[in-house]
Amino acid sequence: MIVLQLVDSEIVVQVLDRYSDIEGHYDVLPERCTGSPHAGNKPPSGVLICKHRMDRMALSRRTVLKASGVAGFAFAADTSVWQASAQAPLGEPGSWPWVRDLFDLSPDTVHMSTMLIASHPRPVREAIEEHRSGLDADPVRYLERNNNRLTDAARQAAGDYLGVHPSHIALTDSTTMGIGLVYTGLKLQPGDEVLTTEHDYYVTHESLRLMAERTGAGVRKITLFEDPAETSEDEIVSRIVDAVRPATRLVALTWVHSSTGLKMPVSAIAAALREVNAERDAEDQVLLGIDAVHGFGVEDTNFLQLGCDFFMAGCHKWLFGPRGTGIVAISERGLDAVRPTIPSFTDDAVFSAWLEGADEPPGGNTGPRMTPGGFKPFEHRWALSEAFALHRQIGRARVAERTHFLATSLKDALAEHPGVTLRTPRDSRFSAGIVSFDVDGVHPNAVVSRLRQHEIIASVAPYAVPHVRLTPSIRNNEQDIERVAAALRSIA
Numbered sequence: 001m002i003v004l005q006l007v008d009s010e011i012v013v014q015v016l017d018r019y020s021d022i023e024g025h026y027d028v029l030p031e032r033c034t035g036s037p038h039a040g041n042k043p044p045s046g047v048l049i050c051k052h053r054m055d056r057m058a059l060s061r062r063t064v065l066k067a068s069g070v071a072g073f074a075f076a077a078d079t080s081v082w083q084a085s086a087q088a089p090l091g092e093p094g095s096w097p098w099v100r101d102l103f104d105l106s107p108d109t110v111h112m113s114t115m116l117i118a119s120h121p122r123p124v125r126e127a128i129e130e131h132r133s134g135l136d137a138d139p140v141r142y143l144e145r146n147n148n149r150l151t152d153a154a155r156q157a158a159g160d161y162l163g164v165h166p167s168h169i170a171l172t173d174s175t176t177m178g179i180g181l182v183y184t185g186l187k188l189q190p191g192d193e194v195l196t197t198e199h200d201y202y203v204t205h206e207s208l209r210l211m212a213e214r215t216g217a218g219v220r221k222i223t224l225f226e227d228p229a230e231t232s233e234d235e236i237v238s239r240i241v242d243a244v245r246p247a248t249r250l251v252a253l254t255w256v257h258s259s260t261g262l263k264m265p266v267s268a269i270a271a272a273l274r275e276v277n278a279e280r281d282a283e284d285q286v287l288l289g290i291d292a293v294h295g296f297g298v299e300d301t302n303f304l305q306l307g308c309d310f311f312m313a314g315c316h317k318w319l320f321g322p323r324g325t326g327i328v329a330i331s332e333r334g335l336d337a338v339r340p341t342i343p344s345f346t347d348d349a350v351f352s353a354w355l356e357g358a359d360e361p362p363g364g365n366t367g368p369r370m371t372p373g374g375f376k377p378f379e380h381r382w383a384l385s386e387a388f389a390l391h392r393q394i395g396r397a398r399v400a401e402r403t404h405f406l407a408t409s410l411k412d413a414l415a416e417h418p419g420v421t422l423r424t425p426r427d428s429r430f431s432a433g434i435v436s437f438d439v440d441g442v443h444p445n446a447v448v449s450r451l452r453q454h455e456i457i458a459s460v461a462p463y464a465v466p467h468v469r470l471t472p473s474i475r476n477n478e479q480d481i482e483r484v485a486a487a488l489r490s491i492a
């Protein structure tokens with residue numbers, strides 16, 4: 001909670017929780033005091049309590065001054081600075097036009113590329129800018145003042161979002177970094193094996209190949225279905241369970257396939273593996289690892305509901321977090337099954353053990369211990385909390401519903417087109433925001449180029465069998481879907 005107190009010609013900002021980098025005294029510019037019910041330029045005293053996280057995010061120095069000027073210090077106790085800000089976006093806060101307006105995307109283009117790299121929404125942009133200017137002005141002292149607090153806040157925000165204790169969260173730079181660290185760090189040996197599928201992405205396959213080289217453990221790939229658009233939960237779960245052998249120590253899957261857009265029934269797979277594990281000793285358990293990036297920031301499902309042991313995701317796609325940020329959530333037994341690769345800067349016990357000349361640090365593995373150290377583009381990592389806050393402010397259920405609504409509308413439009421073959425299941429239970437398809441007689445690369453001529457940004461799935469991908473997200477709207485449908489009529 002933040003308290004703004006207006007005392008004579010100063011705003012005193014007092015922060016009652018961890019967002020305290022804005023704490024301090026701010027001058028009020030007399031010319032901004034218009035609207036004050038008091039005579040002259042002297043503002044009255046009063047208190048503004050900001051109740052919502054968005055209010056906190058909007059409280060840059062600039063915004064405080066702007067807000068105070070706009071509102072003329074006539075704040076009611078429940079008036080939000082966000083609403084008072086001269087920079088307040090269009091529409092009701094939380095409405096879809098308001099969400100769309102948070103992005104600086106070129107307005108004439110239909111951006112359906114969320115699955116690749118995020119555009120930063122305003123609160124994330126502003127937080128990055130604030131930290132960047134702080135670092136540029138005084139790198140060492142700004143870092144000293146803020147690093148522990150803001151890194152902990154980012155880990156806490158990720159933990160809150162996923163429903164896990166922050167000590168089970170590692171902060172990474174990307175999905176790729178998380179998967180690489182976890183899979184190559186597995187404590188496996190010759191004779192053990194990892195089960196994965198033909199449908200997973202390069203990052204999973206390559207990390208497992210490197211793991212196999214390092215540990216001598218094997219990797220086996222199976223096929224889960226012939227046609228993703230026609231598969232069922234039973235087919236997927238039974239093919240996985242049937243393929244698990246006594247030597248299997250990990251099943252490595254992807255929540256939402258980036259080739260076909262199929263969303264895997266992860267909770268049902270986890271439940272089936274729990275039954276397998278019920279018959280096994282602790283050291284023989286089968287763990288479940290998930291490349292979660294295309295479900296994270298879309299689905300209103302947390303880590304426990306999914307039931308996996310390793311959840312790796314970049315925050316710079318559907319979550320609209322800062323580019324170059326990612327997380328790994330790890331279960332208790334997952335922490336025991338993996339060792340860190342890159343020295344941590346966020347686990348004091350490891351550093352103290354080094355200072356004391358100990359052979360190894362005390363205590364078990366943790367999320368902070370799994371977090372690769374080294375100096376970072378800190379302004380991005382520290383702004384991660386704002387992305388989680390924005391999702392919470394919009395409402396996770398609403399984000400999921402809206403993404404599914406837009407993806408379903410797009411699939412409906414594509415399905416009407418005789419020249420288009422949809423690869424993604426129509427059923428929302430088996431799909432998220434990725435919509436994959438092919439156009440008869442036109443290579444996916446050519447479809448994507450032609451869509452670009454219509455100012456529509458799509459992508460080609462970088463797999464042995466390529467498809468065209470469009471990925472509507474909460475920053476898109478119904479008109480975008482209509483534009484895509486119209487463009488495809490001229491292509492297919």
Ligand SMILES: Cc1ncc(COP(=O)(O)O)c(C=O)c1O
Pocket residue numbers: 115116173174175176177201203254256257258291293294313314315326
């Ligand atoms: C399934 C999947 N995993 C991982 C990645 C890479 O994600 P990141 O950029 O976060 O490493 C991608 C594509 O960008 C992907 O489609």
